[in-house]
Amino acid sequence: MPKRGGRIRNWKPNEHFEHDDRIQSNNTRRVSFKPGTNKGKNKFNSWNNASHLLLDGDIDMGATAGQGPNRKGFRGRGRLSSPAPRPASKKKFLPGLLPWYQIIIPYGAKHDKDVVLRALLGFISPEVFIPHYYKINGNAAVFYVDDVKIAEKLFYADRKIAMSDGFKLVVIVRNSVPNINVDAGMKEKMKLAMAKRYNPATKALDLTKFHSDPDLSDIFCALFRPVIMLAAIEIMAENIPDLEALNLNDNKLHGIEHMKILSTKLKNLKILYLGDNRIPYLGSIDPLKPLQLVELYLKGNPLVNRFNDHDIYVSDVRKKFPKLVRLDGVDLPPAIGFDVSEDVTLPPSQQSFLIDPAGQDLVREFLTQYFAIFDSESRQPLLEAYHETATMSMAANYLSNDNRNAPTNRLNAYISNSRNLVRITERESRRRYLRTGRLQVVSFLSDLPKTKHDLMSFAVDLLVFTPAMIVLTMNGVYKETTVAGNPSRSFHRTFVIVPNSAGGFSITNDMLFISNTTREQEDTSSSSAVGVAGPGPASAPAPAPAPAHDETQRAILATLSQHTGMNEHWSINCLQETGWDYQRALFIFNQLQSEGKIPPEAFVK
The missing domain is CATH 3.10.450.50 (Nuclear Transport Factor 2; Chain: A,)
Structure with missing residues (x-):
C-alpha cells in the first residue's frame, strides 16, 4: 500500500490492467485504493459495467447485485480499517421475453473468430450453436444466438475459459435482437433465398428456420419480426401468387395478428405448417381463420399443451377451420356437416x-x-x-x-x-x-x-x-x-x-x-x-255429398272414406255426427269397428 500523499509509481510496459485475470505469483505486491482517492484520475473502463455496452432496448441478463461502480471496498469508518469485501453474489441467468440473445466478447477482436467460437463450443460441449451475424465492434466480438438454453450456458461461461494468452474470456449475454432495415437489397436477398426453397411441382414453399439460411448469414431475417414477415408475404404474392402450401416451422413465431393478410394475398393457400414455434393460445391463430385450409400443423407450440384432451383440441381447431382434413400430420375423420358453396340452390322444402x-x-x-x-x-x-x-x-x-x-x-x-x-x-x-x-x-x-x-x-x-x-x-x-x-x-x-x-x-x-x-x-x-267447422250432430243419415259442402269438407270426406273403407253415405253420417271433426270421427269408427257394430252395408260402394 502506498503511503498517504505518496507518489504513485509509474506502470511498467509489461504490466496490465482492466480485466487482467492472469495468475499472479505469490510474491507480487497487490495494489489497492481507498475509497474517494484519485477522484477524476485513473478511471479505468471495466467490461463488468454493463452500461458501457447496453444498446437501446437491450436487457442485461445477469443479476449483478453488489458489483456496480458504487460498491464500497471497506467496512468500518476508520481511515486505517482493513478492507473486508463482501462475498460476491452469484449471478443468475434471467430468460428474456424475446427469443434472441446478443453475445458480447470484450477484447474478442484480439482472437480469430474460429478461436473464440471453438473455445465457447468446447466449454458448453456437447451442446452446439450457430453464431448469427458475427462481427467485430471496436475491440469486441459480437454475435447472436436464437436459443435460450444456449444463451444460459454461455452466460455461465463468463470468466471460466482461459485463452492462450492467459486471459479469461469475458462473456456478456443480453436479451436483444439485431437491428433491421428492410430495404430493397434485403428483399432481393430474401427473394433469392426463397426461390431455392420453392417447389413448383407441388406449389410449396419451405421457409423452415428461415433466419438460418446460409444465404442470409449477413443480415437479420427472422420471420417472427412483423416487418420481415410482411416483406416475405409481399414477395410471395408478387412471385408465386398461386402458392398452395407454406411451411413456417421453427421460426420463433408468437404473435401472428399481422399474418391475416395471407387470406387476401395468397388466396389458393390450402396447407400451412406452423409447428415448433411459440404461439401461446389457440385464439392466437384466429387471424388465419379466413384461409380455407385443408391441412394445418401446430405441433410444438405451447397452445397444444394447454389441452388435456386431444379430442377437444381437434374439435376446437376444426371449429376455426371447418374444411380441415389433416392436423399435425394425422388424417382427421370426416366432418359432420354440409360442404356446399354459397351459390348452390337448395331443393324446395316439402311437407313430409x-x-x-x-x-x-x-x-x-x-x-x-x-x-x-x-x-x-x-x-x-x-x-x-x-x-x-x-x-x-x-x-x-x-x-x-x-x-x-x-x-x-x-x-x-x-x-x-x-x-x-x-x-x-x-x-x-x-x-x-x-x-x-x-x-x-x-x-x-x-x-x-x-x-x-x-x-x-x-x-x-x-x-x-x-x-x-x-x-x-x-x-x-x-x-x-x-x-x-x-x-x-x-x-x-x-x-x-x-x-x-x-x-x-x-x-x-x-x-x-x-x-x-x-x-x-x-x-x-x-x-x-274455420274450414272444418260444420253443422251440428244429426240423428238421421245424411244424403250424398251436396254442392253446399266446401272443398275442405270434401277433402275430409274423401280421406275418411279411404282410411275406413266406408262408402260416402256412411262416411258423411259419421262426420256429421261429430261436427265434421275428422279425428273424432275416425276414433268413433275404430271403436265401433272393434265392437262389431258397423253393418256390412256401410262398406258397399
Whole structure:
C-alpha cells in the first residue's frame, strides 16, 4: 500500500490492467485504493459495467447485485480499517421475453473468430450453436444466438475459459435482437433465398428456420419480426401468387395478428405448417381463420399443451377451420356437416319426407289411431300402443321470454316435468324425469292437459322403415281443451316403433318437445279450424255429398272414406255426427269397428 500523499509509481510496459485475470505469483505486491482517492484520475473502463455496452432496448441478463461502480471496498469508518469485501453474489441467468440473445466478447477482436467460437463450443460441449451475424465492434466480438438454453450456458461461461494468452474470456449475454432495415437489397436477398426453397411441382414453399439460411448469414431475417414477415408475404404474392402450401416451422413465431393478410394475398393457400414455434393460445391463430385450409400443423407450440384432451383440441381447431382434413400430420375423420358453396340452390322444402313410400299407409293409420285416442276423454287405451319396456321423455321451453307474460302462453303444466338436458345436469335428476315402462308412460300422458290435435298441421318424416324398426318424427299444433282460452301449443315428437308378438306394432321410444306456437302456426291453425267447422250432430243419415259442402269438407270426406273403407253415405253420417271433426270421427269408427257394430252395408260402394 502506498503511503498517504505518496507518489504513485509509474506502470511498467509489461504490466496490465482492466480485466487482467492472469495468475499472479505469490510474491507480487497487490495494489489497492481507498475509497474517494484519485477522484477524476485513473478511471479505468471495466467490461463488468454493463452500461458501457447496453444498446437501446437491450436487457442485461445477469443479476449483478453488489458489483456496480458504487460498491464500497471497506467496512468500518476508520481511515486505517482493513478492507473486508463482501462475498460476491452469484449471478443468475434471467430468460428474456424475446427469443434472441446478443453475445458480447470484450477484447474478442484480439482472437480469430474460429478461436473464440471453438473455445465457447468446447466449454458448453456437447451442446452446439450457430453464431448469427458475427462481427467485430471496436475491440469486441459480437454475435447472436436464437436459443435460450444456449444463451444460459454461455452466460455461465463468463470468466471460466482461459485463452492462450492467459486471459479469461469475458462473456456478456443480453436479451436483444439485431437491428433491421428492410430495404430493397434485403428483399432481393430474401427473394433469392426463397426461390431455392420453392417447389413448383407441388406449389410449396419451405421457409423452415428461415433466419438460418446460409444465404442470409449477413443480415437479420427472422420471420417472427412483423416487418420481415410482411416483406416475405409481399414477395410471395408478387412471385408465386398461386402458392398452395407454406411451411413456417421453427421460426420463433408468437404473435401472428399481422399474418391475416395471407387470406387476401395468397388466396389458393390450402396447407400451412406452423409447428415448433411459440404461439401461446389457440385464439392466437384466429387471424388465419379466413384461409380455407385443408391441412394445418401446430405441433410444438405451447397452445397444444394447454389441452388435456386431444379430442377437444381437434374439435376446437376444426371449429376455426371447418374444411380441415389433416392436423399435425394425422388424417382427421370426416366432418359432420354440409360442404356446399354459397351459390348452390337448395331443393324446395316439402311437407313430409318418406324414406320408403310403402310405409305411407301404415304410418298414416298408426298416427290416426294414436292421436284419436290421445285426444279422447281417456288415454288409458294407449297402453296397447306402447311396448312393455318403452321409455319416454318430455321437454318444454318457451320460444322467448316474452311468451311468459301472457297467462295463456305459460307452460306451467309442462315445465315442472320437463327433462331439459340443458337445465337438468345431474345424472340422478335426468333419470328421475325419464319414464320407463308403458304403465309409467301412459300414466304420465294421462296427467297432461286434454288436447285436440290439428292433423292438417302435421308434418311427418318417415326416417327409417324396415321390417324390424320404424322411426318417424312429426311436428304440428294442438289446443288444450280444458284450459281457459284453449291455448295453442306447438309440439315435436319422435316415435321409434317395433313389431310386437301380436302381429301389430308398439312404440318403444317416445320423445316429446312442447313450446308456444309461432304467429304463423296460430294463423294456419285458425284458418283450418274455420274450414272444418260444420253443422251440428244429426240423428238421421245424411244424403250424398251436396254442392253446399266446401272443398275442405270434401277433402275430409274423401280421406275418411279411404282410411275406413266406408262408402260416402256412411262416411258423411259419421262426420256429421261429430261436427265434421275428422279425428273424432275416425276414433268413433275404430271403436265401433272393434265392437262389431258397423253393418256390412256401410262398406258397399
